[in-house]
Amino acid sequence: xxxxxxxxxxxxxxxxxxxxxxxxxxxxxxxxxxxxxxxxxxxxxxxxxxxxxxxxxxxxxxxxxxxxxxxxxxxxxxxxxxxxxxxxxxxxxxxxxxxxxxxxxxxxxxxxxxxxxxxxxxxxxxxxxxxxxxxxxxxxxxxxxxxxxxxxxxxxxxxxxxxxxxxxxxxxxxxxxxxxxxxxxxxxxxxxxxxxxxxxxxxxxxxxxxxxxxxxxxxxxxxxxxxxxxxxxxxxx
Amino acid sequence: xxxxxxxxxxxxxxxxxxxxxxxxxxxxxxxxxxxxxxxxxxxxxxxxxxxxxxxxxxxxxxxxxxxxxxxxxxxxxxxxxxxxxxxxxxxxxxxxxxxxxxxxxxxxxxxxxxxxxxxxxxxxxxxxxxxxxxxxxxxxxxxxxxxxxxxxxxxxxxxxxxxxxxxxxxxxxxxxxxxxxxxxxxxxxxxxxxxxxxxxxxxxxxxxxxxxxxxxxxxxxxxxxxxxxxxxxxxxxxxxxxxxxxxxxxxxxxxxxxxxxxxxxxxxxxxxxxxxxxxxxxxxxxxxxxxxxxxxxxxxxxxxxxxxxxxxxxxxxxxxxxxxxxxxxxxxxxxxxxxxxxxxxxx
Amino acid sequence: xxxxxxxxxxxxxxxxxxxxxxxxxxxxxxxxxxxxxxxxxxxxxxxxxxxxxxxxxxxxxxxxxxxxxxxxxxxxxxxxxxxxxxxxxxxxxxxxxxxxxxxxxxxxxxxxxxxxxxxxxxxxxxxxxxxxxxxxxxxxxxxxxxxxxxxxxxxxxxxxxxxxxxxxxxxxxxxxxxxxxxxxxxxxxxxxxxxxxxxxxxxxxxxxxxxxxxxxxxxxxxxxxxxxxxxxxxxxxxxxxxxxxxxxxxxxxxxxxxxxxxxxxxxxxxxxxxxxxxxxxxxxxxxxx
Numbered sequence: 070x071x072x073x074x075x076x077x078x079x080x081x082x083x084x085x086x087x088x089x090x091x092x093x094x095x096x097x098x099x100x101x102x103x104x105x106x107x108x109x110x111x112x113x114x115x116x117x118x119x120x121x122x123x124x125x126x127x128x129x130x131x132x133x134x135x136x137x138x139x140x141x142x143x144x145x146x147x148x149x150x151x152x153x154x155x156x157x158x159x160x161x162x163x164x165x166x167x168x169x170x171x172x173x174x175x176x177x178x179x180x181x182x183x184x185x186x187x188x189x190x191x192x193x194x195x196x197x198x199x200x201x202x203x204x205x206x207x208x209x210x211x212x213x214x215x216x217x218x219x220x221x222x223x224x225x226x227x228x229x230x231x232x233x234x235x236x237x238x239x240x241x242x243x244x245x246x247x248x249x250x251x252x253x254x255x256x257x258x259x260x261x262x263x264x265x266x267x268x269x270x271x272x273x274x275x276x277x278x279x280x281x282x283x284x285x286x287x288x289x290x291x292x293x294x295x296x297x298x299x300x301x302x303x304x305x306x
Numbered sequence: 307x308x309x310x311x312x313x314x315x316x317x318x319x320x321x322x323x324x325x326x327x328x329x330x331x332x333x334x335x336x337x338x339x340x341x342x343x344x345x346x347x348x349x350x351x352x353x354x355x356x357x358x359x360x361x362x363x364x365x366x367x368x369x370x371x372x373x374x375x376x377x378x379x380x381x382x383x384x385x386x387x388x389x390x391x392x393x394x395x396x397x398x399x400x401x402x403x404x405x406x407x408x409x410x411x412x413x414x415x416x417x418x419x420x421x422x423x424x425x426x427x428x429x430x431x432x433x434x435x436x437x438x439x440x441x442x443x444x445x446x447x448x449x450x451x452x453x454x455x456x457x458x459x460x461x462x463x464x465x466x467x468x469x470x471x472x473x474x475x476x477x478x479x480x481x482x483x484x485x486x487x488x489x490x491x492x493x494x495x496x497x498x499x500x501x502x503x504x505x506x507x508x509x510x511x512x513x514x515x516x517x518x519x520x521x522x523x524x525x526x527x528x529x530x531x532x533x534x535x536x537x538x539x540x541x542x543x544x545x546x547x548x549x550x551x552x553x554x555x556x557x558x559x560x561x562x563x564x565x566x567x568x569x570x571x572x573x574x575x576x577x578x579x580x581x582x583x584x585x586x587x588x589x590x591x592x593x594x595x596x597x598x599x600x601x602x603x604x605x606x607x608x609x610x611x612x613x614x615x616x617x618x619x620x621x622x623x624x625x626x627x628x629x630x631x632x633x634x635x636x637x638x639x640x641x642x643x644x645x646x647x648x649x650x651x652x653x
Numbered sequence: 654x655x656x657x658x659x660x661x662x663x664x665x666x667x668x669x670x671x672x673x674x675x676x677x678x679x680x681x682x683x684x685x686x687x688x689x690x691x692x693x694x695x696x697x698x699x700x701x702x703x704x705x706x707x708x709x710x711x712x713x714x715x716x717x718x719x720x721x722x723x724x725x726x727x728x729x730x731x732x733x734x735x736x737x738x739x740x741x742x743x744x745x746x747x748x749x750x751x752x753x754x755x756x757x758x759x760x761x762x763x764x765x766x767x768x769x770x771x772x773x774x775x776x777x778x779x780x781x782x783x784x785x786x787x788x789x790x791x792x793x794x795x796x797x798x799x800x801x802x803x804x805x806x807x808x809x810x811x812x813x814x815x816x817x818x819x820x821x822x823x824x825x826x827x828x829x830x831x832x833x834x835x836x837x838x839x840x841x842x843x844x845x846x847x848x849x850x851x852x853x854x855x856x857x858x859x860x861x862x863x864x865x866x867x868x869x870x871x872x873x874x875x876x877x878x879x880x881x882x883x884x885x886x887x888x889x890x891x892x893x894x895x896x897x898x899x900x901x902x903x904x905x906x907x908x909x910x911x912x913x914x915x916x917x918x919x920x921x922x923x924x925x926x927x928x929x930x931x932x933x934x935x936x937x938x939x940x941x942x
Contacts, residue, residue, distance in 0.1 A: 146836035175836025424744035425687020607753030
């Protein structure tokens with residue numbers, strides 16, 4: 070049985086700047102995996118590399134047995150990988166409904182439709198005709214997640230959904246996760262808030278300056294170990 | 307603390323500058339060693355180099371891709387006609403005045419043109435050049451489109467044929483050398499550093515407080531004035547002015563653009579290399595104007611995609627060189643006190 | 654009355670300019686691409702129609718269909734083969750490639766067809782007109798041109814706003830990298846947009862060539878008119894392109910009525926006025942950066 074997603078010794082970056090130095094991680098189907106780490110640790114880069122937006126210079130990414138390196142992003146969607154990008158990036162020229170529909174441009178067969186997305190995020194229901202440019206941060210985030218769901222992915226990548234949002238909004242967004250998992254989607258999310266990450270994830274990986282500094286199941290990891298892995302402080306004697 | 311100094315010249319650029327100065331001296335003595343035919347070819351090479359350096363300055367450094375410089379050439383041509391032919395002013399003085407006129411004209415032009423960006427800015431400059439052409443066409447005293455001549459009786463009164471040709475030759479050489487010097491000097495200045503930062507990253511430059519619009523306007527006006535003077539000289543040389551030809555986009559812009567792109571936009575040596583290739587192709591295609599345009603046009607189009615920095619860029623990839631001392635380099639002096647170790651973790 | 658006639662002729666002329674501007678508008682809207690060879694492509698289409706007609710011995714209408722189809726295919730290939738490599742933050746490569754191609758086309762046409770004025774013969778429709786009143790008549794062909802322009806622009810508007818591919822155009826124009834995450838192959842999409850642009854400009858060229866004489870050097874003027882129509886109407890607005898074309902056409906015909914030969918200058922001056930006082934154009938949404 071091949072791993073659902075297996076990243077092995079990944080090296081990636083932006084032009085002259087290398088961001089990932091041999092990152093390895095595996096994701097089991099149906100699980101929720103969280104990636105934590107300080108700013109600049111390479112978390113977003115990792116997600117983008119899996120989605121195909123970042124040039125990979127070494128190592129491999131295998132999804133359900135297929136090697137993804139070199140596969141352009143628009144094909145990875147067809148294979149079942151959808152990314153909710155950092156900063157939401159909804160399309161301002163399109164309405165909310167059109168944003169959702171464009172998410173289904175290359176959709177796979179599955180449960181997610183516009184109505185089901187509205188069920189998950191009722192706030193989008195009365196906004197369907199509104200231009201996406203006129204949404205609040207929380208509404209945009211819900212739309213971005215809904216848009217990615219419309220592709221009926223097998224693996225959903227969530228990049229910092231809590232960024233810049235009020236805690237109460239973030240809570241609402243996270244409450245939607247079980248609804249997503251219920252349709253058989255595997256989640257790989259990047260989260261700045263360690264507590265929140267630990268509370269939703271089945272497994273946690275911590276990145277530090279482009280390398281994996283810690284990984285394991287939340288209940289197996291000690292608070293001190295996480296702090297050390299997150300900040301890179303030397304272990305005190 | 308490590309010591310460092312900012313250095314401009316490299317050994318290569320010092321040698322290159324010396325060689326260039328020597329070459330200019332040799333060329334300046336042209337009237338004594340060059341045949342009439344050679345002088346005529348050189349005059350054309352000089353004024354194309356002048357036009358090319360100005361387009362290079364605009365597009366390569368200020369990010370102003372103009373395909374309307376022919377407007378200034380045409381205006382200058384008619385200015386010379388009015389000043390020298392109709393009003394007895396010395397043709398070379400008229401040339402300078404024509405340059406002042408086009409420089410002054412370029413400021414209000416910028417008012418319109420600068421509202422557009424990128425490709426639309428380019429077409430906008432073309433429209434404005436056409437406006438100049440159509441206006442001169444309708445001004446009756448300018449002949450309304452008929453061919454005008456700069457006559458020996460009026461314009462060149464007091465000049466023997468040789469003296470006239472020698473002066474045209476020297477004026478052309480001065481324009482070419484001057485244009486190159488302008489590019490070098492502007493780049494060496496603080497304005498030049500600002501310009502290069504605009505080229506590299508406009509947003510970033512603005513963030514640093516670089517006065518993008520003002521810098522661009524200054525470059526725009528200088529280029530317009532110099533192109534005007536060059537245009538005036540071109541017509542003093544040919545002694546004929548027709549509306550279509552004076553404002554011809556192909557002769558005064560297309561060829562210039564091709565020269566700069568092939569040679570290398572954004573470098574001081576690029577236009578020089580480009581003009582050499584232009585001359586070579588022109589000689590080869592003496593009988594076919596269309597052939598010349600097609601070859602140079604195709605070559606420029608290909609290079610725009612494949613080698614955007616032209617031949618100079620290709621050379622730079624192999625061996626970094628600079629013809630004139632422009633770029634500042636940081637030279638670190640290693641023989642200094644060792645720096646404290648910040649990575650050991652001890653406060 | 655002559656002024657009314659001039660305005661009417663201007664509106665009809667505007668149809669032709671709108672047709673020219675369509676391709677420019679689309680290319681800029683979807684991929685921020687400015688094609689300086691746009692006018693020359695139209696003239697190329699006109700010449701190709703002449704040659705196709707005579708070689709294949711078919712009517713100009715049949716040739717037109719063939720030429721437009723070929724132009725669209727060429728547009729697709731050109732985008733994928735050349736222009737896609739010029740897309741990026743620096744506008745210079747795209748400007749230069751198209752400028753160079755324009756010059757090459759002009760001179761190739763000059764070489765092959767000479768500088769003599771030519772005209773596409775499409776039969777007597779060109780001379781027929783509808784007599785509205787004693788002193789006002791509307792030419793059939795100019796009317797047809799306007800109708801075709803409205804139909805095409807209307808179709809394009811519907812396409813952009815209602816269809817899946819049109820949505821993809823808008824999304825890609827907003828944010829190409831995120832559009833890729835939706836499964837949109839932007840390289841292919843750009844090529845489709847270019848195919849439409851080339852096809853419409855080919856159509857415009859044929860209509861121009863049937864209505865008036867043309868020569869290899871006729872291209873640049875058409876580029877300028879198309880560009881002016883887009884800017885007057887407003888970047889980013891499809892109906893703006895129609896309005897812009899009409900405003901330009903009217904400016905030219907009224908200008909000509911005021912003083913023979915003043916038409917081009919009048920058009921340019923109106924353009925500059927709009928640029929000075931309303932740089933975003935009449936319906937402009939402003940260029941999104």
